[in-house]
Amino acid sequence: MNVDGIREMLQNGKSVEELVHSIFDKIEHSKLNAFVTLAKESALEEARRVDKHGAKGMLGGIPIGIKDSISTKGIQTTCCSKILEGYVPPYDAHVIERLKAEGAIIIGKTNMDEFAMGTSTETSRFGPARNPWDLSRVPGGSSGGSAAAVAGGEVPLALGSDTGGSVRCPASFCGVVGLKPTYGLVSRYGLIAYANSLEQIGPFAGNVKDVALLLDVISGYDSRDSTSMTKKCEYLKELKDDVSDVKIGVPKEFFGEGIDEKVEKAVWGGIKALEDMGASYTEISLPHTKYSLAVYYIIAMSEASSNLARFDGLRYGLRLGKDKDWHTTFSEIKAQGFGEEVKRRILLGTYALSAGYYGKYYLKALKVRTLIKRDFEFALKDTNVLITPTMPFPAFKIGEKIGEPLALYLADVNTVPINLAGVPSVSVPCGFAGKLPIGMQIIGRHFDEATILRTAYVFERNGGG
Amino acid sequence: MKEVIIGLEVHVQLNKLRSKLFCSCSTQYHDSEPDTHTCPVCLGLPGALPVTNGKAVDNAIKVALALNCNIEEWTMFYRKNYYYPDLVKGFQISQYDYPIATNGSISLDMEGGERIIRIKRVHMEEDPGKLVHVGTIDKSRYSLIDYNRSGMALLEVVTEPDLRTPKEARLFLNKLKNILEYLDVFDSSLEGSLRVDANISLAGGARAEIKNISSYKGVEKALLFEIVRQNNLVRRGVKVVQETRHFDEVRGITISLRTKEGEEDYRYFPEPDLVPITIADRVDDIKKTLPELPDAKRQRFVLQYGISDNHAKVLISELGLANFFETVATEVDANLSATWVADILKGELNYRDLDISAFSPNHMVQILQVLKKDTITENGAVQVIRTILDEGGTPSEIVKIKSKDLLKMDVDASENITLRVIEENPGAFQDFCKGKNEAMHFLMGQVMKETHGTVNRSTVIELLNKSKKEKLQNAPDNHREA
Numbered sequence: 050m051n052v053d054g055i056r057e058m059l060q061n062g063k064s065v066e067e068l069v070h071s072i073f074d075k076i077e078h079s080k081l082n083a084f085v086t087l088a089k090e091s092a093l094e095e096a097r098r099v100d101k102h103g104a105k106g107m108l109g110g111i112p113i114g115i116k117d118s119i120s121t122k123g124i125q126t127t128c129c130s131k132i133l134e135g136y137v138p139p140y141d142a143h144v145i146e147r148l149k150a151e152g153a154i155i156i157g158k159t160n161m162d163e164f165a166m167g168t169s170t171e172t173s174r175f176g177p178a179r180n181p182w183d184l185s186r187v188p189g190g191s192s193g194g195s196a197a198a199v200a201g202g203e204v205p206l207a208l209g210s211d212t213g214g215s216v217r218c219p220a221s222f223c224g225v226v227g228l229k230p231t232y233g234l235v236s237r238y239g240l241i242a243y244a245n246s247l248e249q250i251g252p253f254a255g256n257v258k259d260v261a262l263l264l265d266v267i268s269g270y271d272s273r274d275s276t277s278m279t280k281k282c283e284y285l286k287e288l289k290d291d292v293s294d295v296k297i298g299v300p301k302e303f304f305g306e307g308i309d310e311k312v313e314k315a316v317w318g319g320i321k322a323l324e325d326m327g328a329s330y331t332e333i334s335l336p337h338t339k340y341s342l343a344v345y346y347i348i349a350m351s352e353a354s355s356n357l358a359r360f361d362g363l364r365y366g367l368r369l370g371k372d373k374d375w376h377t378t379f380s381e382i383k384a385q386g387f388g389e390e391v392k393r394r395i396l397l398g399t400y401a402l403s404a405g406y407y408g409k410y411y412l413k414a415l416k417v418r419t420l421i422k423r424d425f426e427f428a429l430k431d432t433n434v435l436i437t438p439t440m441p442f443p444a445f446k447i448g449e450k451i452g453e454p455l456a457l458y459l460a461d462v463n464t465v466p467i468n469l470a471g472v473p474s475v476s477v478p479c480g481f482a483g484k485l486p487i488g489m490q491i492i493g494r495h496f497d498e499a500t501i502l503r504t505a506y507v508f509e510r511n512g513g514g
Numbered sequence: 515m516k517e518v519i520i521g522l523e524v525h526v527q528l529n530k531l532r533s534k535l536f537c538s539c540s541t542q543y544h545d546s547e548p549d550t551h552t553c554p555v556c557l558g559l560p561g562a563l564p565v566t567n568g569k570a571v572d573n574a575i576k577v578a579l580a581l582n583c584n585i586e587e588w589t590m591f592y593r594k595n596y597y598y599p600d601l602v603k604g605f606q607i608s609q610y611d612y613p614i615a616t617n618g619s620i621s622l623d624m625e626g627g628e629r630i631i632r633i634k635r636v637h638m639e640e641d642p643g644k645l646v647h648v649g650t651i652d653k654s655r656y657s658l659i660d661y662n663r664s665g666m667a668l669l670e671v672v673t674e675p676d677l678r679t680p681k682e683a684r685l686f687l688n689k690l691k692n693i694l695e696y697l698d699v700f701d702s703s704l705e706g707s708l709r710v711d712a713n714i715s716l717a718g719g720a721r722a723e724i725k726n727i728s729s730y731k732g733v734e735k736a737l738l739f740e741i742v743r744q745n746n747l748v749r750r751g752v753k754v755v756q757e758t759r760h761f762d763e764v765r766g767i768t769i770s771l772r773t774k775e776g777e778e779d780y781r782y783f784p785e786p787d788l789v790p791i792t793i794a795d796r797v798d799d800i801k802k803t804l805p806e807l808p809d810a811k812r813q814r815f816v817l818q819y820g821i822s823d824n825h826a827k828v829l830i831s832e833l834g835l836a837n838f839f840e841t842v843a844t845e846v847d848a849n850l851s852a853t854w855v856a857d858i859l860k861g862e863l864n865y866r867d868l869d870i871s872a873f874s875p876n877h878m879v880q881i882l883q884v885l886k887k888d889t890i891t892e893n894g895a896v897q898v899i900r901t902i903l904d905e906g907g908t909p910s911e912i913v914k915i916k917s918k919d920l921l922k923m924d925v926d927a928s929e930n931i932t933l934r935v936i937e938e939n940p941g942a943f944q945d946f947c948k949g950k951n952e953a954m955h956f957l958m959g960q961v962m963k964e965t966h967g968t969v970n971r972s973t974v975i976e977l978l979n980k981s982k983k984e985k986l987q988n989a990p991d992n993h994r995e996a
Contacts (some may be wrong), residue, residue: 120561135562140554142561237787241560245786274563275788352786355595357602359558375599375657402595402781409785 050205052259057341063221065096065110070158072112076203080184083198085117087157088124093321095154106152113148114207116299117158117460118165119250120239121145123156125430128241129173130163133366140477142249143274144208150237151266156204160194163388164357165215165243167191171451172390173285179447180222181463186444189219191453192253196223204440207253207262212243213345214439214464216251217476221439221488225479226260226505227253229464231484231496232455232471233278235264236271242356246467257506261285264498278496285510287499293321297330298432302338304462309442315480315487319508323436326511328504331432335424338466340417345465346458347401348378349416354398361385365427393454395488423472429494434504439476439488463490473498477505516716516748517697518741520735523711527641528573528667530699535640536564536607537668543662544596544704548646556665558602563787566591569790570638570667571614575800577669578615578636580693580807589614590790591638595781597658600643602664608639610782614793620693621809622685623827631686632674644706649890652664663706675713680737683712687730688831692808696833714740716748720756724768727761733936736761740767745986811836819848828856834870835860841875846882852854854882854895862899878903880909891914891970926962928969932977947982952977 050098059065069092076084096110105109115121118128120138126131153376160178164168170178170193178193180186181201188197192209196219199207200457209216209230220227228251235250242248261284270279299320299333304313320330362368362382369385372378387395401410428435441462450457467474472495479489489508493501516865530966531541533607539553554562571589575760578585592610613675618633643664645655668940671690687710689984694700701707701874710733715721722737722744739761744754759768806814808830813835815826829852845849859873866872936943954975961974 120559127603128558128560136560138554138559138561140559141563237561238563239561242787273565275565278699351783355593355605358595358597359560361597361601361604363556363599364602365559399781404711404779404781407781407783499589 050199050202052108052205052262055111055205059104064098065104066093068110069093069112069156070156071201076156076198079201079376080179080205080369081181081194081197081201081203082176083159083186083188083194083201084114084157085127085129085160085173085194086125088121088155091123091158092154092156097387099154100346104152105325106150107262108148108206109150109152110154111206112154112156112204113338114156114159114195114290115145115211116192116195116203116207117161118210118243119144120241121158121207122237123358124158125365126158128164129161129175130386130388130391131367132172132360132362132382134386135367136399138239140326141238142250143236143271145239146206146217147267150449158194158199159192159209160210162191162193162215163391164241164353165191165210165212165248166353166390166394168214168218169447170194170197170219170501171444171447172388173264174388180444182224183444184401185446186485187222187447189222190439190442191215191219192227193219193222195253196220196225196227196307197386199223199225204422204462205255206259208263208267209251209253209466210243210248210350211251211468212239212248215248215441216375216486217464217474217490218461220244220253221478221490222444223485224486224488225253226257226477226509227251227476228260228498228502229473230264230268230279230498231473232468233276234280234473234496234498236267236269236274236277238271238273238277242352245356246350246352248347257475257502257509258285258288259477261288261502261506262449263472264502268498273437281496282499284498284502287288288503290502290507291327291392293327293502295323295328295434296432297323297328297504298333298428298435299330300335300338300428300435302335302348302436303358303437307441307462308438309458309482312438312440312442315482316436316489319479319489320436321506322511323504326507328412329362330436333428333432335368335428335435335439337417337420337424340464341421341469342458342462343413344417344421345461345469346397347410348418348469350394351400351401351411351414352398354395354402357387357395360504362386377489380494385483389500390454411475421466421469422491424471425466425492427473429472433494433497433500435492437490437492439490443482443485443487467492471495473501475501475505477508479508516718518678519675519717519721519736520680520683520687520717521675522671522673522677522683522715523713524671524673524687525639525668525709525711525722526671526690526694526700527707528669528699529701529707530568531567531573531667533565533567534665536571537665537820539756541664542665542851544802546662548658548660548662548922551662552664552709556602557661557663558604564785565608566788566791567667572796572800573667573697574614574636574669575793575797576697576699576804577671577694578618579797579801579804581615581618581620581636581671582696583615583618583631583633583636585615585793586612588790588792590613590658591785591788591857592782594639596778598642598956600645600659600664602643602661604901606640606642606789607785608670608782611638612790613637620689621687622682622689624685626720629676629682631682634672634674635670636672637670637993639670640664641668668729680734682743684730684734685875687733687900689808689987691730692831692833696743696805696807698805710777712737712740714744716744716754719744719748719754722754722757722759722768722935724759724761725771727763729763732761732763735766740765743768776821787993791939792974815839819843820853821849821852825852825856828860832870838870838873838875838878842878842882845879846886849899851878859899862896862903866903868903873899873901877909884909884913928973931964932961932974933981936978936981943981943985946978947985 195207202225
């Protein structure tokens with residue numbers, strides 16, 4: 050299911066209403082648990098409107114799934130946490146406004162790790178989402194529902210958010226394309242924050258073209274996000290079948306210990322394939338990569354500990370029967386509303402920011418982050434893309450790693466440095482390990498989504514993946 | 515008695531701004547229903563992001579300049595993490611390192627001469643919502659929260675521990691308020707516009723921080739209470755402990771909230787949703803827009819109008835009053851204007867709890883012109899002012915209607931009445947001749963009653979003294995007998 054295919058269907062006489070009905074039918078009979086809230090009424094209403102007045106806008110009549118961390122006016126938005134049970138935002142995120150303006154049809158909210166804290170979509174209060182390639186396996190996370198919905202053919206497009214790999218990891222595990230834009234390219238207004246300084250909303254699709262199209266719709270300056278920037282180009286227009294100017298850097302640190310052999314082989318195969326298509330490559334080094342995980346988790350957890358303080362059930366979300374005094378009431382709501390992983394990160398983050406530890410952890414992490422960012426800037430002077438495996442291994446079994454938080458954290462080893470550096474990165478399918486997809490990560494210069502998308506596009510068109 | 519050491523943290527609302535500090539909600543909520551001036555940002559809804567109000571930064575720079583501060587090249591916001599139901603996000607966006615300004619001062623005009631109170635720092639932060647209780651906080655069964663105030667721009671002005679008396683603290687606050695109103699960034703008449711945390715210790719002892727005092731007089735009262743409390747502890751040999759205290763305005767006492775061990779760890783860290791703001795490039799432009807400040811105005815009034823420093827001091831205490839004076843002084847004699855505006859009109863306004871906007875400078879000019887022409891008495895002029903304030907009307911109308919009472923009596927008529935009063939009150943006159951002041955007041959009162967206040971006091975005193983002299987010359991023995 051892709052955008053061109055749907056347009057063709059619609060041109061051949063299928064109504065948007067029929068399309069949307071069939072999508073809901075498919076989702077309702079799906080085993081993927083990709084969607085947690087369906088916006089049936091509003092989606093059908095919008096579909097009928099498009100049928101009546103014709104498809105307008107860049108995404109006229111195109112269905113889309115939205116991660117449950119992105120605020121949708123009138124549609125429950127919970128970050129798949131019990132603590133936000135019943136919360137219906139009174140406003141749309143910037144990206145939702147953009148989607149609506151371009152005629153997209155919002156199908157519903159997709160499953161995710163609670164507050165985007167995870168790599169497997171297992172910490173969702175709605176239960177784990179499943180990998181369409183093997184239902185016993187995780188779809189990756191935290192935007193697992195979005196990736197599974199696209200891979201499972203439920204919707205052609207979906208939005209996720211990527212704080213440390215949360216778009217690219219599930220894209221890799223589910224064999225779809227997922228992009229983490231440059232920090233600042235897409236407004237975060239309306240994205241429920243996990244770690245503000247790291248995250249971006251990113252598109253999922255079955256192919257690079259649709260990712261570029263969706264990026265065209267959601268990117269650009271928004272005055273409500275102080276960290277947002279003006280975009281430089283239209284991404285779909287920049288896609289062409291030419292990588293002769295692409296100089297690939299292959300950072301050796303990203304092929305280190307813990308990387309599955311099949312994954313390593315597939316990604317090298319991808320690099321060689323791109324070379325055959327006219328690109329060149331050199332092996333390079335990003336020397337501070339080894340600190341990335343530590344730096345990432347300190348920053349992300351510290352910011353999270355502050356971001357999540359507002360969830361107390363007072364103004365919205367979970368309420369437990371009879372109220373006691375406020376201290377007790379809100380302690381109980383937090384105790385019952387947050388899951389284990391969320392509590393773990395709040396506690397660690399609170400500790401890292403405490404008097405006497407701030408300088409030792411948070412401040413130091415910020416300094417090392419600068420070094421990591423410089424590594425990328427330096428490496429991307431002589432090259433214009435870097436290529437690495439997205440994930441060290443293919444999708445694992447549901448329940449396999451959930452008992453070992455540290456092992457799960459290690460799975461983010463190749464994705465978190467990109468968020469620390471703020472550069473863009475796309476994960477594109479690159480072969481299989483058995484019947485499980487493998488993802489190749491293409492990283493670019495700040496605000497140069499055009500080049501990484503073009504590289505991915507050429508790779509995809511010429512039989513990569 | 516040990517030396518008293520006081521430092522203040524003053525939170526003023528930049529309530530002249532049109533919108534809040536990080537969103538575009540209106541600041542004009544004071545007469546509105548609760549929660550009607552709110553949006554996703556100031557309600558802290560999930561996903562909402564702050565955007566700094568540039569005008570708020572400009573106003574903060576204005577204040578920093580007026581307080582003679584160092585203004586940094588750039589400034590940034592931090593998160594101050596603490597949990598309280600009126601705080602929508604579980605943290606307050608405030609400043610920590612890199613505040614907007616540091617190292618300023620305010621000079622106070624004390625009886626013993628000028629006192630310089632150093633300002634340690636000035637920083638911006640957002641106001642939380644407001645807890646509302648039915649009855650009192652201890653008796654109310656629940657708390658209501660009004661989020662209209664949430665996100666209002668606050669400026670925190672922190673002094674060095676340079677204040678030595680509660681009175682100095684009050685004068686400092688008045689001066690600060692005065693400067694802020696001159697800058698047109700602050701309206702002190704709005705509820706909740708100013709809140710003060712006062713730190714106070716006796717030399718060598720631990721300090722108490724009295725939180726959230728919401729009135730100027732409250733600060734002085736709370737500090738006076740603390741001095742007595744801490745002195746009593748010292749006298750009894752009890753150690754003063756470092757603690758945070760609450761000021762109970764109704765009972766006029768401070769109550770312990772928590773000791774140092776219970777102090778919160780605010781876990782400050784840079785606000786990731788905002789970027790650092792470069793301010794150095796705006797300072798010069800803002801400097802050019804700075805109005806004349808109270809101290810400068812006071813000096814100019816003395817020099818330009820030749821009025822007394824005391825009058826100048828009263829006149830500059832409110833910008834409206836100072837402007838009023840200048841309007842009047844360009845039309846009539848400056849010294850006369852100063853006396854009538856600073857002493858008489860100000861008194862009449864204070865008595866009625868009115869501010870200067872209740873009286874037109876044109877009316878004042880007309881009154882003083884009539885007074886100068888000697889057609890009405892001083893008392894008559896006061897009557898005109900009172901009538902305008904109480905009943906309305908213009909000076910000419912009032913003079914016309916009440917001419918009988920206001921027009922000045924000629925000296926002959928005054929003399930006749932005075933002599934008659936002396937004749938009718940021989941005892942009082944005798945006492946007056948013996949130098950009794952009360953007798954003079956009595957006789958004066960009688961004359962005023964007879965003439966409806968249309969004679970000059972000085973004329974009456976002259977006449978009384980003349981009669982006294984005559985009496986003493988005619989009957990020298992009387993004096994000796996007494």
